Amino acid sequence: MPKRGYHHGNLRQALVDAALALIEQKGPTGFTLSQAAKEAGVTPAAVYRHYDGRDDLIAEAALQGYEMFGELMEHAYQTGQPSALAAFEATGRAYLAFARKYPGHYIAMFESGLSINRTPELAVAAGRANGVLEKAAGDLSQHIPAEKRPPAAMFSAHIWAMSHGVVELFARNSPGRASPFPPEDLLESGIGIYLRGLGLIPPDD
Structure with missing residues (x-):
């Protein structure tokens, strides 16, 4: 998936939106932070700049x-x-x-x-x-x-x-x-x- 160019101001919300989609699909324990990053179109490292864990x-x-x-x-x-x-x-x-x-x-x-x-x-x-x-x-x-x-x-x-x-x-x-x-x-x-x-x-x- 190509990165969507999220900048610092809205990356956190992009990750929350990705998590919400995954929660609906897989449940709250059915996905990883890496999957949330992929859904949001960013690298896993970008997630850890904002959240310590799922x-x-x-x-x-x-x-x-x-x-x-x-x-x-x-x-x-x-x-x-x-x-x-x-x-x-x-x-x-x-x-x-x-x-x-x-x-x-x-x-x-x-x-x-x-x-x-x-x-x-x-x-x-x-x-x-x-x-x-x-x-x-x-x-x-x-x-x-x-x-x-x-x-x-x-x-x-x-x-x-x-x-x-x-x-x-x-x-x-x-x-x-x-x-x-x-x-x-x-x-x-x-x-x-x-x-x-x-x-x-x-x-x-």
Whole structure:
């Protein structure tokens, strides 16, 4: 592959873009830094001027993913205002939309095995994204009597786990796991059942 003439200012992003393509094709452990360099059209030596190893490159992809994810979640939350229920449901849908639109980033964030505490920047970005869902859960839980109210962190963790499960099992073409229902419907109905259990929405007639 001919070199594309990336200069210092955009080589790092070219390498991240190459890693994202390889992550989608081969998974987070299915490629080497040399392959990322070849995909980006540069020499392997150029990669090591910016990243010490493959995990550093994946961590950069995860950081960018969490930054985009946090912005998407915040936008969804604000779009649903002033209704706490609408804002909460919007953040759930945003999770699924992100996983579909940015599969490479999603895998780097949640399936690479890298700790979000690998770098301070990554921890901050991940915390911001999680904080939006927790904020939405906290707003909605104010409608629950105090003695029955779950902690906002637990509330949001339940929805995060449900969203992640729908993505992993049914939205990413997992082999042998076809669903007769669209992932969006599965997530919406699951959140509905959860919220009914908390008394936040009325039961179906």
